[in-house]
Amino acid sequence: MSDRIEVLRHNLEEIEEQMSALRDAVAVKPEYGMGKGDPAVTQWEFDRAMLEKLETRAQKLQATIARLESGQGNLCERCGMPIHPDRLAVLPDTTLCVQCAKKETS
Ligand SMILES: [Zn+2]
Known part of the structure:
Protein backbone atom coordinates (compact mmCIF):
# COMPACT_ATOMS: atom_id res chain seq x y z
CA MET A 1 0.00 0.00 0.00
CA SER A 2 2.98 2.34 -0.42
CA ASP A 3 1.19 3.87 -3.42
CA ARG A 4 -1.41 5.20 -1.07
CA ILE A 5 1.25 6.91 1.04
CA GLU A 6 2.64 8.49 -2.13
CA VAL A 7 -0.79 9.83 -3.08
CA LEU A 8 -1.36 11.22 0.39
CA ARG A 9 2.11 12.79 0.59
CA HIS A 10 1.52 14.41 -2.76
CA ASN A 11 -1.85 15.76 -1.59
CA LEU A 12 -0.23 17.08 1.56
CA GLU A 13 2.50 18.85 -0.41
CA GLU A 14 -0.09 20.55 -2.60
CA ILE A 15 -2.06 21.64 0.43
CA GLU A 16 1.06 22.96 2.15
CA GLU A 17 1.87 25.03 -0.93
CA GLN A 18 -1.63 26.50 -0.92
CA MET A 19 -1.36 27.10 2.82
CA SER A 20 1.90 29.00 2.56
CA ALA A 21 0.44 31.20 -0.19
CA LEU A 22 -2.62 31.85 1.96
CA ARG A 23 -0.51 32.56 5.05
CA ASP A 24 1.20 35.33 3.10
CA ALA A 25 -2.19 36.60 1.97
CA VAL A 26 -3.64 36.74 5.49
CA ALA A 27 -0.47 37.95 7.23
CA VAL A 28 -1.69 41.53 7.16
CA LYS A 29 -5.33 42.18 7.76
CA PRO A 30 -6.55 45.08 5.62
CA GLU A 31 -8.08 48.01 7.45
CA TYR A 32 -11.78 48.51 7.13
CA GLY A 33 -12.36 51.32 4.71
CA MET A 34 -15.53 53.38 4.61
CA GLY A 35 -17.57 50.66 6.25
CA LYS A 36 -18.27 46.99 5.95
CA GLY A 37 -18.26 45.21 2.65
CA ASP A 38 -14.77 46.36 1.76
CA PRO A 39 -13.71 43.83 -0.92
CA ALA A 40 -10.17 43.59 0.49
CA VAL A 41 -11.54 42.62 3.90
CA THR A 42 -14.03 40.20 2.41
CA GLN A 43 -11.20 38.54 0.51
CA TRP A 44 -9.09 38.40 3.66
CA GLU A 45 -11.89 36.69 5.57
CA PHE A 46 -12.40 34.25 2.72
CA ASP A 47 -8.67 33.41 2.62
CA ARG A 48 -8.62 33.03 6.36
CA ALA A 49 -11.52 30.54 6.32
CA MET A 50 -9.89 28.66 3.46
CA LEU A 51 -6.62 28.44 5.38
CA GLU A 52 -8.40 26.96 8.40
CA LYS A 53 -10.07 24.37 6.19
CA LEU A 54 -6.73 23.42 4.63
CA GLU A 55 -5.09 23.15 8.06
CA THR A 56 -7.74 20.70 9.19
CA ARG A 57 -7.27 18.71 6.01
CA ALA A 58 -3.47 18.74 6.36
CA GLN A 59 -3.74 17.45 9.93
CA LYS A 60 -5.99 14.63 8.80
CA LEU A 61 -3.59 13.73 6.01
CA GLN A 62 -0.61 13.74 8.37
CA ALA A 63 -2.48 11.49 10.79
CA THR A 64 -3.43 9.11 7.99
CA ILE A 65 0.15 9.02 6.69
CA ALA A 66 1.38 8.29 10.23
CA ARG A 67 -1.11 5.42 10.48
CA LEU A 68 0.05 4.04 7.16
CA GLU A 69 3.68 4.26 8.21
CA SER A 70 2.93 2.34 11.38
CA GLY A 71 1.13 -0.32 9.36
CA GLN A 72 -2.34 0.61 10.67
CA GLY A 73 -3.45 2.59 7.64
CA ASN A 74 -5.54 -0.16 6.10
ZN1 LIG B 1 -15.14 0.16 10.73
Missing part, protein backbone atom coordinates in the same frame (compact mmCIF):
# COMPACT_ATOMS: atom_id res chain seq x y z
CA LEU A 75 -7.48 -0.76 9.28
CA CYS A 76 -10.65 1.05 10.23
CA GLU A 77 -10.04 3.67 12.89
CA ARG A 78 -13.29 2.79 14.62
CA CYS A 79 -13.78 -0.98 14.47
CA GLY A 80 -10.27 -2.13 13.53
CA MET A 81 -11.45 -4.17 10.56
CA PRO A 82 -9.51 -3.95 7.28
CA ILE A 83 -10.80 -1.28 4.90
CA HIS A 84 -11.67 -2.67 1.48
CA PRO A 85 -8.93 -1.91 -1.10
CA ASP A 86 -11.54 -0.64 -3.57
CA ARG A 87 -12.63 1.93 -1.04
CA LEU A 88 -9.03 2.99 -0.42
CA ALA A 89 -8.49 3.36 -4.15
CA VAL A 90 -11.38 5.82 -4.37
CA LEU A 91 -10.81 7.54 -1.03
CA PRO A 92 -7.09 7.27 -0.25
CA ASP A 93 -7.37 9.38 2.89
CA THR A 94 -10.27 7.56 4.51
CA THR A 95 -9.73 6.05 7.94
CA LEU A 96 -13.10 4.35 8.24
CA CYS A 97 -14.48 1.17 6.70
CA VAL A 98 -17.68 1.31 4.64
CA GLN A 99 -19.89 0.25 7.56
CA CYS A 100 -18.47 2.79 9.99
CA ALA A 101 -18.54 5.55 7.37
CA LYS A 102 -22.24 4.82 6.82
CA LYS A 103 -22.90 5.11 10.54
CA GLU A 104 -20.95 8.35 10.57
CA THR A 105 -23.11 10.00 7.91
CA SER A 106 -26.50 8.60 8.92
Whole structure:
Protein backbone atom coordinates (compact mmCIF):
# COMPACT_ATOMS: atom_id res chain seq x y z
CA MET A 1 0.00 0.00 0.00
CA SER A 2 2.98 2.34 -0.42
CA ASP A 3 1.19 3.87 -3.42
CA ARG A 4 -1.41 5.20 -1.07
CA ILE A 5 1.25 6.91 1.04
CA GLU A 6 2.64 8.49 -2.13
CA VAL A 7 -0.79 9.83 -3.08
CA LEU A 8 -1.36 11.22 0.39
CA ARG A 9 2.11 12.79 0.59
CA HIS A 10 1.52 14.41 -2.76
CA ASN A 11 -1.85 15.76 -1.59
CA LEU A 12 -0.23 17.08 1.56
CA GLU A 13 2.50 18.85 -0.41
CA GLU A 14 -0.09 20.55 -2.60
CA ILE A 15 -2.06 21.64 0.43
CA GLU A 16 1.06 22.96 2.15
CA GLU A 17 1.87 25.03 -0.93
CA GLN A 18 -1.63 26.50 -0.92
CA MET A 19 -1.36 27.10 2.82
CA SER A 20 1.90 29.00 2.56
CA ALA A 21 0.44 31.20 -0.19
CA LEU A 22 -2.62 31.85 1.96
CA ARG A 23 -0.51 32.56 5.05
CA ASP A 24 1.20 35.33 3.10
CA ALA A 25 -2.19 36.60 1.97
CA VAL A 26 -3.64 36.74 5.49
CA ALA A 27 -0.47 37.95 7.23
CA VAL A 28 -1.69 41.53 7.16
CA LYS A 29 -5.33 42.18 7.76
CA PRO A 30 -6.55 45.08 5.62
CA GLU A 31 -8.08 48.01 7.45
CA TYR A 32 -11.78 48.51 7.13
CA GLY A 33 -12.36 51.32 4.71
CA MET A 34 -15.53 53.38 4.61
CA GLY A 35 -17.57 50.66 6.25
CA LYS A 36 -18.27 46.99 5.95
CA GLY A 37 -18.26 45.21 2.65
CA ASP A 38 -14.77 46.36 1.76
CA PRO A 39 -13.71 43.83 -0.92
CA ALA A 40 -10.17 43.59 0.49
CA VAL A 41 -11.54 42.62 3.90
CA THR A 42 -14.03 40.20 2.41
CA GLN A 43 -11.20 38.54 0.51
CA TRP A 44 -9.09 38.40 3.66
CA GLU A 45 -11.89 36.69 5.57
CA PHE A 46 -12.40 34.25 2.72
CA ASP A 47 -8.67 33.41 2.62
CA ARG A 48 -8.62 33.03 6.36
CA ALA A 49 -11.52 30.54 6.32
CA MET A 50 -9.89 28.66 3.46
CA LEU A 51 -6.62 28.44 5.38
CA GLU A 52 -8.40 26.96 8.40
CA LYS A 53 -10.07 24.37 6.19
CA LEU A 54 -6.73 23.42 4.63
CA GLU A 55 -5.09 23.15 8.06
CA THR A 56 -7.74 20.70 9.19
CA ARG A 57 -7.27 18.71 6.01
CA ALA A 58 -3.47 18.74 6.36
CA GLN A 59 -3.74 17.45 9.93
CA LYS A 60 -5.99 14.63 8.80
CA LEU A 61 -3.59 13.73 6.01
CA GLN A 62 -0.61 13.74 8.37
CA ALA A 63 -2.48 11.49 10.79
CA THR A 64 -3.43 9.11 7.99
CA ILE A 65 0.15 9.02 6.69
CA ALA A 66 1.38 8.29 10.23
CA ARG A 67 -1.11 5.42 10.48
CA LEU A 68 0.05 4.04 7.16
CA GLU A 69 3.68 4.26 8.21
CA SER A 70 2.93 2.34 11.38
CA GLY A 71 1.13 -0.32 9.36
CA GLN A 72 -2.34 0.61 10.67
CA GLY A 73 -3.45 2.59 7.64
CA ASN A 74 -5.54 -0.16 6.10
CA LEU A 75 -7.48 -0.76 9.28
CA CYS A 76 -10.65 1.05 10.23
CA GLU A 77 -10.04 3.67 12.89
CA ARG A 78 -13.29 2.79 14.62
CA CYS A 79 -13.78 -0.98 14.47
CA GLY A 80 -10.27 -2.13 13.53
CA MET A 81 -11.45 -4.17 10.56
CA PRO A 82 -9.51 -3.95 7.28
CA ILE A 83 -10.80 -1.28 4.90
CA HIS A 84 -11.67 -2.67 1.48
CA PRO A 85 -8.93 -1.91 -1.10
CA ASP A 86 -11.54 -0.64 -3.57
CA ARG A 87 -12.63 1.93 -1.04
CA LEU A 88 -9.03 2.99 -0.42
CA ALA A 89 -8.49 3.36 -4.15
CA VAL A 90 -11.38 5.82 -4.37
CA LEU A 91 -10.81 7.54 -1.03
CA PRO A 92 -7.09 7.27 -0.25
CA ASP A 93 -7.37 9.38 2.89
CA THR A 94 -10.27 7.56 4.51
CA THR A 95 -9.73 6.05 7.94
CA LEU A 96 -13.10 4.35 8.24
CA CYS A 97 -14.48 1.17 6.70
CA VAL A 98 -17.68 1.31 4.64
CA GLN A 99 -19.89 0.25 7.56
CA CYS A 100 -18.47 2.79 9.99
CA ALA A 101 -18.54 5.55 7.37
CA LYS A 102 -22.24 4.82 6.82
CA LYS A 103 -22.90 5.11 10.54
CA GLU A 104 -20.95 8.35 10.57
CA THR A 105 -23.11 10.00 7.91
CA SER A 106 -26.50 8.60 8.92
ZN1 LIG B 1 -15.14 0.16 10.73
